[in-house]
Amino acid sequence: MEILPREFYNRSALTVARDLLGKHLVRLDDGRRISGVIVETEAYQGEDDLGCHARAGRTPRTQIMYGAPGHAYVYFTYGMHWMLNAVTDGLDVPAAVLLRAVIPLEGMDIIAGRRAGVPRAQWTDGPAKLCKSFNIDRTLNGADLCDPAGEIWIEMGGTISDSAMHTGARIGLYSVPEPWKSIPWRFWVTPGEINSPAQNRNEP
DNA sequence: AGCACGATTAACT
């Protein structure tokens, strides 16, 4: 299936976050394909967005968001979790889309091994859960999502209609001031509209 | 050098 071109990511984080719904995240892990349908995203854009890491300006951690679109921004948080983002917008515009949830398509056996004892519906229904399932960590920070010879990319997959899409406040921004705390920059697919039993505990 | 806190998760009550 066709890999999303760099032009796809060279747009505003809001547009990319919405359009990534229904696309397929693919990870080539030791030669084995793992993939899933993207069903939840969040947009983070600009130094003015106090929910975005770029609020601190250019730092060793945030510099990737200032770079070319179509690269992975992977960061570590809470002392134990990895998060995967896709860098958006042009050079010097710090913005990215957080991939919060996918529905597994390929590599189920590999995911099952990494998520032993966890119900299938909860394998990849959170940003850190999908990173654990897909074996995503710091080694993929800065990876080119548009390189067909790479280890991670996003394929065309499907498109989600407006009627099947929801928007709402981003999750986990407890101490972030308004309007950033409540601005509806989170996008997700209505459970059931996508052909899967997966649920997300963060759904209203 | 030290400190507060985090784009979370899982296991509790």
Place this chain on the structure above:
DNA sequence: GTTAATCGTGCTC
């Protein structure tokens, strides 16, 4: 609903 786990990052001293 509440909370411990656990350490990189950015800021202050």
